[in-house]
Amino acid sequence: MIKKLRIMIGTNKKNILALTFIFSSLLVLASTQFPPWDVPVEANDLENPITVDKKNLDAGKAFFDLSCKACHGATGLGDGAVPSGDFTTKAFTGQTDGAIFWKIQQGRGLMPSFKAVQETSLWQAITYIRTLAAPQEIVAMKNATIVIEFDESNSKKLITAKVYETLENGEQAPAKEVKVNFFIKRYFADMLIGGSNNYTDDNGSVSISFPEGVPGKEGKLQVMAKLDDSGFNPAGLTEEVAWGVEKAAYWNDDRQLWKNNDFVPLWLLISFFGVIGGILIAILYVLLQVVKIRKLGVGR
Ligand code: HEC
Numbered sequence: 001m002i003k004k005l006r007i008m009i010g011t012n013k014k015n016i017l018a019l020t021f022i023f024s025s026l027l028v029l030a031s032t033q034f035p036p037w038d039v040p041v042e043a044n045d046l047e048n049p050i051t052v053d054k055k056n057l058d059a060g061k062a063f064f065d066l067s068c069k070a071c072h073g074a075t076g077l078g079d080g081a082v083p084s085g086d087f088t089t090k091a092f093t094g095q096t097d098g099a100i101f102w103k104i105q106q107g108r109g110l111m112p113s114f115k116a117v118q119e120t121s122l123w124q125a126i127t128y129i130r131t132l133a134a135p136q137e138i139v140a141m142k143n144a145t146i147v148i149e150f151d152e153s154n155s156k157k158l159i160t161a162k163v164y165e166t167l168e169n170g171e172q173a174p175a176k177e178v179k180v181n182f183f184i185k186r187y188f189a190d191m192l193i194g195g196s197n198n199y200t201d202d203n204g205s206v207s208i209s210f211p212e213g214v215p216g217k218e219g220k221l222q223v224m225a226k227l228d229d230s231g232f233n234p235a236g237l238t239e240e241v242a243w244g245v246e247k248a249a250y251w252n253d254d255r256q257l258w259k260n261n262d263f264v265p266l267w268l269l270i271s272f273f274g275v276i277g278g279i280l281i282a283i284l285y286v287l288l289q290v291v292k293i294r295k296l297g298v299g300r
Pocket of ligand 1: 126
């Protein structure tokens with residue numbers, strides 16, 4: 001192996017010098033990976049128009065996870081598929097939101113240009129990226145009280161969840177801007193109702209309209225309100241409501257195979273045993289042929 005290499009490169013001093021040169025320049029390139037950007041002054045002064053709140057941070061994270069995470073890494077350390085710089089360094093956090101915005105729109109090298117993306121999404125992503133550098137707070141569990149109310153007075157069915165947080169002095173205060181997802185309990189996967197973008201208001205209250213015609217045993221449904229915030233305990237509540245419809249009776253509802261045989265219609269029985277019989281006959285026929293072949297002595 002080494003002999004082969006020697007033959008390829010030769011023991012020529014010039015070649016070895018050239019190789020050393022190439023390797024060292026690669027090393028230098030790697031260390032000055034990201035030269036500074038030329039951000040225009042106007043871009044630098046551009047202000048982030050959105051407010052820092054949970055809704056925007058959630059949206060920013062969703063967008064980051066979808067469009068940026070692959071390269072920049074889940075925590076913005078630049079450790080994704082493409083080396084892309086660290087979002088938690090002083091050099092990065094020291095710049096204005098406007099400068100970051102400009103860079104994202106501009107792109108450079110392997111960093112794509114995001115000019116085609118809605119500006120709000122970019123600002124939300126920037127707001128989220130800023131939190132990656134902040135030291136993670138240790139979140140203490142907050143005691144929550146959840147109440148679910150069902151209201152049918154206005155011909156429309158409304159579910160309201162109210163979330164209260166127990167303060168240190170034991171008082172209850174409305175928990176604002178908590179994301180709440182509503183589900184109807186189902187055997188395999190719970191059914192999300194009212195979309196996935198519901199937040200409590202200043203009174204800690206959030207309402208969604210209830211879908212019509214959901215089947216349930218005797219019309220009864222288990223409705224869950226789940227807090228999408230791991231800082232609360234408990235994180236959800238389930239209540240029963242009779243807003244469903246009795247399971248629809250299909251034309252063959254009590255005539256299915258796994259039900260009592262008495263109800264199986266004749267045509268179904270005939271076709272079922274017909275198929276089984278057909279298969280048995282086919283197998284018997286093949287066996288018969290094999291026996292015939294043996295008798296004839298073919299293959300001996
Ligand atoms: C295909 C990989 C890739 C994707 C996807 C990507 N980036 Fe980048 N990003 C890079 C690379 C590589 C650089 C370094 C470019 C340079 O400095 O030449 C970079 C640089 C940046 C910078 C400049 C960092 C600095 O030092 O100021 C920002 C800001 C940035 N990306 C944000 C984003 C955001 C936000 C998204 C998602 C909307 C995103 N990037 C998606 C690869 C990517």
